[in-house]
Amino acid sequence: MKFTLNIWRQKGPDERGRLVTYEARDVSSGMSFLEMLDSVNQGLIAKGEEPVAFEQDCREGICGSCSLVINGIPHGPDRGITTCQLYMRRFPDGAVITIEPWRARAFPIIKDLVVDRRALDRIMQAGGYISVHTGGAVDGNVLLISKDQAETAMDAAACIGCGACVAACKNASPALFVGAKVSHLALLPQGKPERTSRVKAMLEAVDREGFGSCGNQNECEAVCPKRISVRFIATLNREYLWSGVVESGLPAEPESPHAESA
Amino acid sequence: MALPSNHFRSSVGSKVVMALSGLGLVIYVILHMLGNLQVFQGSHAFNGYAVFLRDMPILLWTARIGLLSLAAFHIVLAIQLTLRNRHARPVAYAVREYRQASFSSRTMAASGFVLLFFIIFHLFHLTADMIDPSSVDRLDVEGHRDVYGKLVHAFQNPFIMALYLAGQLGLGLHLNHAVTSSLQTLGFEYVAFNRLFKAAGPTVALVVVLGNVAIILAVFLGIVHG
Ligand code: HEM
Ligand code: SF4
Ligand code: FES
Numbered sequence: 001m002k003f004t005l006n007i008w009r010q011k012g013p014d015e016r017g018r019l020v021t022y023e024a025r026d027v028s029s030g031m032s033f034l035e036m037l038d039s040v041n042q043g044l045i046a047k048g049e050e051p052v053a054f055e056q057d058c059r060e061g062i063c064g065s066c067s068l069v070i071n072g073i074p075h076g077p078d079r080g081i082t083t084c085q086l087y088m089r090r091f092p093d094g095a096v097i098t099i100e101p102w103r104a105r106a107f108p109i110i111k112d113l114v115v116d117r118r119a120l121d122r123i124m125q126a127g128g129y130i131s132v133h134t135g136g137a138v139d140g141n142v143l144l145i146s147k148d149q150a151e152t153a154m155d156a157a158a159c160i161g162c163g164a165c166v167a168a169c170k171n172a173s174p175a176l177f178v179g180a181k182v183s184h185l186a187l188l189p190q191g192k193p194e195r196t197s198r199v200k201a202m203l204e205a206v207d208r209e210g211f212g213s214c215g216n217q218n219e220c221e222a223v224c225p226k227r228i229s230v231r232f233i234a235t236l237n238r239e240y241l242w243s244g245v246v247e248s249g250l251p252a253e254p255e256s257p258h259a260e261s262a
Numbered sequence: 263m264a265l266p267s268n269h270f271r272s273s274v275g276s277k278v279v280m281a282l283s284g285l286g287l288v289i290y291v292i293l294h295m296l297g298n299l300q301v302f303q304g305s306h307a308f309n310g311y312a313v314f315l316r317d318m319p320i321l322l323w324t325a326r327i328g329l330l331s332l333a334a335f336h337i338v339l340a341i342q343l344t345l346r347n348r349h350a351r352p353v354a355y356a357v358r359e360y361r362q363a364s365f366s367s368r369t370m371a372a373s374g375f376v377l378l379f380f381i382i383f384h385l386f387h388l389t390a391d392m393i394d395p396s397s398v399d400r401l402d403v404e405g406h407r408d409v410y411g412k413l414v415h416a417f418q419n420p421f422i423m424a425l426y427l428a429g430q431l432g433l434g435l436h437l438n439h440a441v442t443s444s445l446q447t448l449g450f451e452y453v454a455f456n457r458l459f460k461a462a463g464p465t466v467a468l469v470v471v472l473g474n475v476a477i478i479l480a481v482f483l484g485i486v487h488g
Contacts, residue, residue, distance in 0.1 A: 072359035171347035212350030217363035238449025
């Protein structure tokens with residue numbers, strides 16, 4: 001198979017980037033999308049050119065490292081998978097494929113297709129954890145959690161933090177990511193004690209990082225490789241509203257913003 | 263730091279205020295449409311309805327001030343959030359494909375502005391009587407202000423009619439997304455009801471627009487006449 005690739009090339013964070021056209025020849029239909037890029041890079045290296053930088057790690061859809069907006073859709077044309085799980089047989093022979101990085105102010109480009117997604121880590125550091133010491137793993141069924149609750153928490157916990165939701169959103173909002181994290185912790189007994197402070201701290205971090213606000217357009221849900229449901233955005237909003245009701249009137253508590261995001 | 267005022271300054275808080283003020287306006291738009299459907303009952307009923315409204319100046323002005331402040335909250339926050347959202351993606355995608363985000367959800371700021379200009383025009387036109395010099399404030403046979411006659415006169419003019427239809431297009435697009443969206447913003451989500459919530463926006467939009475368009479076209483086509 002043969003493809004024409006328009007790839008975003010950008011030397012560094014402060015450089016101007018542009019789309020550069022490459023020909024990918026001798027691509028086998030069984031190659032994954034990233035293997036196809038590897039072979040293009042081999043060609044570039046052989047010619048003495050700079051290879052295209054892109055992120056990847058597990059190549060099996062679990063780590064959330066790979067990104068890429070492929071023909072205008074984060075993680076490409078198939079639903080419910082990451083870019084590393086996409087195969088070239090999905091494209092017609094001779095297709096033109098445009099490859100761009102995640103685009104958001106909060107995700108500055110490091111090089112070519114690699115963006116800095118630490119803004120998501122800083123949102124997690126603001127509150128996406130439980131601070132009680134739980135000791136060793138408890139025996140199964142010591143903490144009774146209903147089946148529904150456990151399943152819903154698990155659905156939310158499937159988020160791999162790839163940031164495709166931000167990339168797909170017209171407003172570059174991370175509402176689906178934050179919704180997944182807040183919901184999964186709020187649903188389980190271990191997460192309940194810090195429920196109200198968590199949601200506030202995480203949403204404050206979202207605003208600090210320069211993300212946009214959720215317009216409930218639900219494009220995120222359609223590109224999420226883990227098919228996280230937008231119901232968790234509603235849960236996030238509900239948690240936030242509730243935290244306002246529960247904590248208003250309580251004495252102010254000094255809370256320092258996380259150093260890294262200052 | 264836990265003061266509610268601070269709570270509403272965050273972007274999710276702003277959205278909540280937008281959703282609440284927007285829903286307040288939605289309720290008004292529905293009542294406004296239902297009230298105006300009385301043109302189909304003839305000039306007696308319609309002018310009587312106008313008298314009924316104007317006979318309660320306290321209620322009328324409370325409603326006007328309430329609506330104005332709802333609109334002010336809604337519009338100021340809409341502009342603030344829209345600017346914030348534009349700012350959040352400085353470099354646009356060269357190729358962009360939407361899978362699920364509806365056209366109306368992606369054009370809320372545009373349809374909102376169409377609405378804003380339409381509302382201003384509408385107020386100058388029928389509330390303040392400052393647009394159409396050929397329209398005169400007459401009294402009907404019962405000595406009431408002839409609002410019915412004014413309305414019929416207005417929509418017989420094809421330009422005015424076209425402007426009002428354009429306003430309805432903006433309203434329909436805005437409401438189609440707005441009502442469903444506001445439910446999600448306010449945290450409503452329950453597996454058994456989610457389809458109902460999804461249908462709420464298109465349903466409200468359809469009902470309101472059909473009602474309003476029926477009035478406009480009925481006059482223009484001569485079904486309702488002076
Ligand atoms: C007059 C000018 C108006 C402007 C500029 C405007 C603008 C907007 C914008 C930009 C949004 C989307 C916010 C977002 O997605 O982040 C929105 C949402 C909304 N608008 Fe308006 N709007 C206007 C009038 C109205 C009117 C007249 C109504 C009611 C009939 C209305 C009802 C709503 C509702 C219910 C929402 C949903 C809020 C949410 O997403 O939670 N708007 N408006
Ligand atoms: S919600 Fe989905 S798209 Fe967003 S970061 Fe998590 S896995 Fe990726
Ligand atoms: S490389 Fe790990 S999810 Fe794609």
